[in-house]
Amino acid sequence: MQRVSAVALVILGLWFLVALLSLQxxxxxxxxxxxxxxxxxxxMLLLCTTLxxxxxLGVQVVIEDYVHGPVVKVVSLLLxxxxxxxxxxxxxxxxxxxGLRNSL
Amino acid sequence: MxxxxxxxxxxxxxxxxxxxxxxxxxHRGSGVALSVGLVVLAAWLAxxxxxxxxxxxxxxxxxxxxxxxLLAGWSFAFFFHLLNGVxxxxxxxxxxxxxxxxxxxxWLVVVLTIxxxxxxxxxx
Numbered sequence: 474m475q476r477v478s479a480v481a482l483v484i485l486g487l488w489f490l491v492a493l494l495s496l497q498x499x500x501x502x503x504x505x506x507x508x509x510x511x512x513x514x515x516x517m518l519l520l521c522t523t524l525x526x527x528x529x530l531g532v533q534v535v536i537e538d539y540v541h542g543p544v545v546k547v548v549s550l551l552l553x554x555x556x557x558x559x560x561x562x563x564x565x566x567x568x569x570x571x572g573l574r575n576s577l
Numbered sequence: 578m579x580x581x582x583x584x585x586x587x588x589x590x591x592x593x594x595x596x597x598x599x600x601x602x603x604h605r606g607s608g609v610a611l612s613v614g615l616v617v618l619a620a621w622l623a624x625x626x627x628x629x630x631x632x633x634x635x636x637x638x639x640x641x642x643x644x645x646x647l648l649a650g651w652s653f654a655f656f657f658h659l660l661n662g663v664x665x666x667x668x669x670x671x672x673x674x675x676x677x678x679x680x681x682x683x684w685l686v687v688v689l690t691i692x693x694x695x696x697x698x699x700x701x
Contacts, residue, residue, distance in 0.1 A: 476669060479662050486659060494700055499639075501632040504625045521619070528612040535609060560619045567622035 478527040485520040492516075505571055514572040521564035529557040596683045604661045607654035614651040652697060657690040 492513065497503055507513055532553050540546045617639075624635035638644050664682050667673050673682055 476666060479666065483659060483663065486655070490697065494697075499636060501625065501629045501636070504632070508622075508625065517622070521622075524615055524618070528608075528615050531605075531608045532612050535605065560615060563619045563623050567619075567626035570626040571622075 475527060475530050478523050478530070481519075481523045482527055485516065485523055488516055489520055505574075508568060508571045509574070511572065514568050517568050518565060521561060521568070525557050525561040525564070529553060532557075595680075596687075597679050600661055600664075600683050600686060604658060604665075607658040607661075610654045611651065611658055614647075614654070617647075617651075649694075649698065653690065653694045656693045656697075657686070660686045660689050660693075 492507070496507055508517060533550060536546065536549045536553060540549050621635065621639075624632045639648065664673070664686055667682070673679060
């Protein structure tokens with residue numbers, strides 16, 4: 474599943490890089506205007522979801538390779554998953570918050 | 578690992594560093610670095626959603642010298658991880674396993690990473 478998310482990230486990552494170039498600076502108003510556009514909001518959600526998934530898998534492998542104490546390992550793996558889910562929640566909430574604000 | 582008191586044969590101090598080995602550990606390192614960067618990406622989105630005052634604080638930090646160094650580092654890690662990741666996917670198709678090919682693709686990844694990172698920052 475690292476591979477599937479990896480391929481998706483090639484596309485989504487390139488979109489993000491190009492989109493950043495098209496932004497006229499990163500002032501708040503500009504960022505909100507840009508994220509408020511539905512396509513950008515959708516792509517950003519897809520990017521963040523795929524990034525979180527891919528990152529969680531990668532960090533999991535690193536933990537499995539280097540952390541060996543039975544308790545520490547389980548706790549680390551759980552924390553890894555929870556932190557990633559938290560990050561995703563932050564991203565989704567933020568994108569929706571900006572998107573909805575712009576259309577109300 | 579538990580300390581058994583037995584001698585360990587030397588490794589990092591004596592083994593030659595093939596470029597392929599270097600890229601392998603760099604792939605892992607850049608991945609971990611990017612995971613940290615993911616936190617900053619989420620923070621950026623949250624800052625944008627939290628209004629102009631909060632956002633200005635965040636933007637101020639990212640535009641400081643330290644912030645820019647972090648961003649440059651993350652962009653370098655991103656391009657490297659992307660290019661080396663493509664190299665991995667090519668291997669998944671069973672191609673490019675000859676030592677000469679693996680070495681050539683390794684150097685290509687290194688050169689392209691530097692070129693793309695520089696080009697991107699110049700364009701920003």
